[in-house]
Amino acid sequence: MRIARIVHAAAVAVTLLALTACASLPVTGDVRPGLAADQNSGGSDLAFVPQGPSDGMDPKEIVRGFIDAASSPKDSWSIARQFLTPDEAQKWKPDAGVTIDTGSTERRFDVPEVTKQTTSTSVRLTLQQTATVDETGAYSGQPTGRAAELPFALTKNKNGQWRIAQAPDGIVLDADSFAAADVFAPYALQYFDPSWTYLVPDVRWFPKRENTASRIVQSLVAGKPSPWLANGVRTAFTGDVALARNTVTPESQVAEVVLNDALPTRDPVMLARMRTQLERSLSGIGVLQVKITIGGRDTNAGTASPASTAVDPRPLVLTDKGFGYLAAGELAAIGGVSAQLQAFPQQVTAISAASGAQRIAVQGADGVVSAISDGKTDQIDGRAGLIAPTLDPFGYIWTVPAQAPASIEAWPASGGNARPVGGPQDAAQVTSFAVSRDGSRLAMAVVAGGQFRVEVFAITRDDRGAPSALGAPNVISWPSGAADVAWLDDSTVGILGVDGSNVVLREQQVGGPAKTVDAPDAAQTVAPGSPTANVRVLGGGVLYQRSGPNWQQEGSGVKVLAVQLGGQATG
Template identity: 35%
Template sequence: MRRWRSALLVVVAALAASVLAACATIPREGPVTRGGPVSAQDNPFGQVDYHPLGPGDGETQAQILNGFIQAAVSPETGYQIAREFLSSSFRSQWNPDASVTVDRAALRREPQRVNSTELNLQITPSAFIDQSGNYRAADSQAPVPLRYTFVKEHGQWRISDAPSGIVIDSDQFQNVFSPHPLYFYSPDYRFLVPDLRWFPSSRTTIATRIAKALLAGPSPWLQDAVVTAFPKGTQLASGSVVVTGGAAQVALNAVAAGADEPTVNRMDEQLTESLGTSASSVTLSIGGVNQNVSGATDAVQDPPVVSSPLVLKGGKFGFLSGKSVVSLGGVADQLVALHPTAATVSANGAAAAALAGGAAYAVSAALENPVMIDTRHGLIAPAIDSRGIVWSATRDARADFAVSAGDGATASLKAAWPDARQLLSFAISRDGTRLAALIGTSDGQSHLMVAGIVRDSTGHPTRIGEPVDLGGLGLSSGISLAWSDELSVAVLGVSPQGGTAIVTQQLGGTLSDPTAGPADGTVIAAGNPSSELWVLTSGGALESPAGNGWQTTATDVEVLATQQGRS
């Protein structure tokens, strides 16, 4: 710990010096004058660069190993400080970008002696990050052994062999790494779709890492569900992105030369939105030619919903306003006549999916009557996507999804949920590109899983991509889920301590701590902002968060419906 405290003091001293230097220039008399604009990049506390110490003379193998792990949190100049702990022959072979293992207590672990030149470090991973920045929670707390070999050079111990990647203590992880959504498009270019990645928060390398990852394309599970404006083979011409005064200079090779105006606008938009946390603007050049960008496209980012609960109450279907219900119009009358137990409504209110009398229905304002699309046993609440297509499924996780555009024709889609026993609840992202499912697994746990939705040129879904298991939710059993924003899913379930609990899982990120939910909660829905949640109880009470508890917003509510985002 001596080395880490010393390194941290260097950071603190540098920050203090910068603040004191700034204070020394503050005038104590004279007129008030307007200062210049301040950007996020000017904030010395916005990003902290760690400056760990290199190896000291006469350090033991254990001290060298500990110093190496601490130094590897700093990516500056290609992990130069960390490489000082390595032997001259191994220094260029070590690949720190191969992976990241987040350990629950890396800085407090004592290595075990294997022989005179080898140490074994037992770590307990909480998460992993791959070379593309994809985050994955560890599915086991079983120890993972890492072996390090040592050699003496000029009388000093150095590491001559080590696993690729870096190990970081979980307490340091949130300070050293930060999440960054990369933005791609839905296939129809109507929506910007986020793909969350994690990179070291270094002011000198973060923009380059983001741009390179964006150009490399989406994560494997999103590969066929989204598209990018960048032609295959597009790379950074200079190998890096330079950010000056908040402006990112992005120079691409000539692969994209000759792109038409809409494509250039989309490339610029993808870069601007993806680099938003590290740059305030982007200047784009292709093949050495500066591009004249005419402006953002019409693509919608994080489609909003109405900030009022959508309910069936007192013979009316619509948005709750105070104690009354304002009719939705469109499909409202048809839904009321169905007496549904669950419903999801399209963004414009002209179409809906409903569960009523043990059957799933597609409801459309363009048709006089609802169309029955699924009568299988064990149906759960259906969904409707951004294209107005209705999805229906049963609790049997092995069964196909039934999808219908409401014209009477129904197609079947298979979802290969891993280790699945039950499908408890599912929902489609507001941009229509991703399917989230609450799965009861064979070990009795509830997991959140996601998959990309692959569509044909007309927008009809043709395939559900390979699912990704985001891990256990810490609930005895799941009950209901809802998309709360473009990257987060809120889950209502049964707490291991009894009663209900709510957790929020960030796709490609972390799971929130559970908060107590209302007693007997059965359905969850979300509004704007994403923290705005509603829960319907089995007794018909609509509950919303109030301080540390829940407050009854309405009673005698028959259905709490889900809204799709507005484009």
């Protein structure tokens, strides 16, 4: 896949339409406080300590000071509350969400003229909003900064000092501060795929406070998956199951979760899935074990064993010497696959490989997609204009024509007819797509309205893994160009494209901000590495790996870099 060719083939980005500004963050209810979580990462570790209000501050200074002070959640935002009237200090909900903007230099405070006799006034803060976090902790980005207004009502107290009598719920953070995760941090709520085989992360952003464990557990047990993800995952917390105690207090890396007595049966399998979801969701704050109790009694819940999504640490490549795993300059061939690939009748342009590379999807120079496994090569899809295929963990090979993004088909390993799963109706072109290693989500780079965007869809499957449809799109990025996408880990999509004259790799968190790094000029294909911090790209026959700030050459004479689906190779 050639970046220049794909970017030229797609329409160039157009001027974005202005989006409607919002005045405040949505709030649906209080967040119940929890007890102290005895974990270093569970509370705030901020070094920044803002200043409270001083005598004589005018309304503009009060609002600006309040915005700055709200960047510290220490003691339940006690310093920020000093800028509020006593009544508003009780009502204000700082952890209701976040308005993320371009920075303080672009904030404008509009204040009517006031005199010494004025006792009430207003301040309107206008900023360039780039993203939001809602009351559930879900992150939502935007294609570009848009003007948003936040209104504040102020009044003088009995000492003649201005205080804020009405403030929007939530806080304001600039994009750099938010990405640093010093105030709000990402925590992955864990759900299961429809077959109960894999865990699927749903990233949420919560304040770094002592009650973070409680917030995570409340969101998992009493909440729901993000709307876009809901039809692609399952949870063990169904029916009337709820928390009997809203606080969760980890002690010595063990957290007790108290449920009500609404379980219809004490099914050990379901209890094990509950415990596994809880433990994996709380692992980000240092919890190693969860004890589930009902009615004061330990359920003695076991744990489930979700399948791994880790890829083999060795690159999987096609060279003049053959196809296999590359290590120390030598290729380890794969039985039932390597010989068939060497005898492939067309020049190979793309390869997607299942765990252990026992089954691969191959595209030749004529565009036809084939499957190779067990010493057999079978043609899968011969439609015109197909892009590089992607494989899922249930053995389905996914194909789609570049000019027909809504015509995605999934081909079963057992043979037979393809299953149509749809696709975005408003897109004119798709340049790349990839199924996540858990099989629950599909990432696509498309062009719609002359603009590139990368979106993620939940995949509807039955309990045997057969796909049937895609959910609503969740747009995660608006790059200036996108030629290749790949899942770098369970919650990060790598987007290889262009930014001006430079080739760049955008590491886009699904449910969070992105990190962009320069890529080698000739880079054409991106693939995950292991550990998950490693990334590989191929360009001009040279294989590069990045495990730190720099790219290092890992091999040469490489024709195709295969995208590994996940799981450790056995050979």
